[in-house]
Amino acid sequence: MTPYTPPTQDQLLAIRVNAGIDEIATSEKYAHAEADLVEAIVEGVGQFAAGEFAPLNRIGDLEGAKLENGVVRLPEGFKEAYNSYVEQGWNAIASPEEHGGQGLPFTLSCNVLENLGSANMAFCLLPMLSVGAIEALEHHGSNDQKAKYLPDLVSGKWSGTMNLTEPAAGSDVGALRSTAVPIEDGEHAGKYKIAGQKIYITWGEHELAENIIHLVLARLPDAPEGSRGISLFVVPKYHLNDDGSLGNHNDLRCVSLEHKLGINASPTCVMSYGDNDECIGEIVGEPNRGLMAMFTMMNNARINVGNQGAQIAERATQQAISYAIDRVQSARAGSPDKTPVAIIEHPDVRRMILRMKSLTEAVRALLYYCAGQVDRGTIGDADAKNRAEILVPLLKAWGTDIGVEVAGIGIQIHGGMGFVEETGAAQHWRDSRIAPIYEGTNGIQAADLVTRKLSLEGGDAMISLFEEIARDAAHETSLAALATDCAHVVIWMRDEASLDDRLAGSVPYCTMAAVAVAGWQLMKQAEAVANGAAPSLSETKPVSVRFFLDRIVPEAHGLKAGAIAGSDLLYSISTEKLAG
Known part of the structure; x- marks a missing residue:
């Protein structure tokens, strides 16, 4: 597998231009995010990721996480790399200063x-979930x-998880059955007994952090049905003593690990709470308002999953380019010299590599544009906050779709060597495939876009975005036309x-909109x-941007027909006939 080389200059460009x-x-809140500090962080974390996380990517895929006597074991080197991550302060970048964070922009x-995930996507899920837990507790x-x-x-000494999904609930969180019963007296008076089973809990059990803080959705005894009756609870792996030290193990356990297509070094756990009726948790926020609190964490997670599209695309692109430079096969078509050349000299391979590069850079541009709007919303810009709300489903859905596409092209460039495991190209595709599924499938993201997000300001928030793109891109006819089409579809x-x-x-429509915004930011x-x-x-940048504007944007134009086709054809035959 090709070593990871941080794309520092492209990241800095996106952070400066798009964010x-x-x-x-x-702003007063982020006044210490000066240019030299920003550059030092981007360069520093890139070097750390390349040196500490990237070498563990392949061994993590081959050996994976293993459950032994109730304890999750990771391959050699993971503990040391995580300790280095914590010691160097990378977990604390954007967390509040009053709790030990650096208070820097999101x-x-x-x-x-991005750097950690490009180096090792499975490992990066550990700090990614902790970031969301921090935000949920900070707000609620x-x-x-x-x-x-x-x-x-904040320091990373402890890690965090989110516990939503249950065997009978899936994406319908309102159908969950886990319970929380108030404790009336004794040492745990005022807390709750938690009972239930959760599935697909990322990094739900491991030994890298000293404690794991689970955020768990459950129902109170008198809770209303559906999503309106869900409360959020903080359930630590180890109880805390009065002096803050770790106490006894809480009544929770990892029942099993899922056997997955990819991200094998990320333990995806089936978690059981309250087997002995002694699992203790504390309510977070108001009773029956847990889903709102959890959505704070989920929104953060959706941005970071969209980030994974850029991560895996970057790593797959680097590997494909390295292979295409080294692999010599056939003479260049039409050349009088019949000496075989590196496959990167052949037109279609060159096309595939440019597609990979332009799509990767486009997702990165969209990522940092979204992140910048989040930061502006944090310092009080209401319009930016609304715009970030619109951008989140675009980034999560299209960004992760692109991660899969680019990883797939990487396999194609490797040819038969991409379809065997030895090169590592297949791992990128296997790892990428989860991202369009978790934190709300991409279909759910698209549904969110055309329902809740479309209703912001009566549709004007989305329309104004595309009108702004059309104005800015007046000299780019195809992009301006796509933005205008996007506004018309909203109407x-x-x-x-x-x-x-x-x-x-x-x-x-979600794809159309994402391509329009990404093309604008690349421009x-x-x-x-x-x-x-x-x-x-x-x-390089003028060529990759030109490729996107001339070849990717026109593809998105063709999606308008499907966006406005309506639903009649989908239901023109019965379910029985469709299934037959």
């Missing part, structure tokens, strides 16, 4: 995860809970389409490079 870090740093937290926990749990979560969905019609066209990068930004990219 607008310099403008964000003019944008820089995204860059930490009591002062006592923040003081008790956040400092060690049709809002004013004419039924709910079934909107949902039937949601996936093609801004190209303009910045033309004006002297990132001199090291002066030759």
Whole structure:
């Protein structure tokens, strides 16, 4: 497997141009995010990821996580790498300073995860889930809970999880059956007995962190049915003594590990709570408002899963280029010299590599544009907050689809050697395939876009986004036309389409919208490079952006027909006939 080389200059370009870090740093909250610090962080975490996380990627895939006598074991080297990650402070980048964090913009937290995930996607899921747990407790926990749990979560000494899915519930979180019964007296008075089983719990059990703080959705005895009756509870692996030291093991355990297609070094656990009726948890926030609190964590996680699209695409692209340079096969078509050349000299391989590069850079541009809007929302920009809400499903859905596509192209470039495991190209595709599924499938993201997000400001929030793109891209005819089409589809969905019609066209529309925004942000990068930004990219960036605008954007135009086709055809035959 090819070593990971951090794409530092492209990341810095995206952070400056798409996130607008310099403008964000003019705010009082983020005033210490100065240019030299930003550059030091991006370069530093890239070097750390390449040196500590990347060498464990292949061994993690081959050996995986193993459950032995109730304990999850990771391959040799994981413990040491995680300890280094904690000691160097990478987990604390964007966390609140009052709890030991560095208080830097979310944008820089995204860059930490981008580098770690490109180096080792399965390993990176450990800090990724902790980031979400920190945010949920920061926004919804009591002062006592923040003081008790956040400092060690922020440092990375402890890790965090989110526990939603159950065997009978799946994506329908409102159908969950886990229970929380109030404790009236004794040493745990005021807390709750938690009971139930959760599945697909990422890093639900391991020995790398000293404690694991589980955030668990469950129902109170008198809770209403459905999603309105769900509460959120913090359930530590180890109880805490009054002095903050670790006490006895809570009544929870990992029952089994899932046998997965990829991300084998990430223990995906079936967790059981309260087998002995002694699992103790504390409620987070108000009773029956747990889903709202969990969505704080999920929104963060969805951005970071979209980030995984950029991560795996970057790693697959690097590996494909390395192979294409080394693999010599056939003479260049039409050349009088019949000497075999490296396959990177052949037109179709060159096309595939440019597609990989342009798509990877496009997801990265969308990622940092979204992150920058999140940061602006945090410092009080309501319009930016709304725009971030729109961008999240675009990033999560399209970004992860692109991760799969680029990893698949990487296999194609390797030819038969990509289909065997020895090269490692197949691992990238296997790892990538989970990202369109977890944290809300991409179909759910698209549904969210055409329902809740379309309703923001009566549809005007989405329309204004695409009108802005069309104005900025007036000199890029195809991109401007795509943005105009996106605005027209919003109007049709809002004013004419039924709910079934909107949902039937949601996936093609989500792709259209994401391509329009990503193309716009790439265009801004190209303009910045033309004006002297990132001199090291002066030759490559114009070509990758041109490829996206000339070849990817026109593909998205063709999706409009599906976006407005309606739902009648889908239901024109019975389920029995469709299944037959």
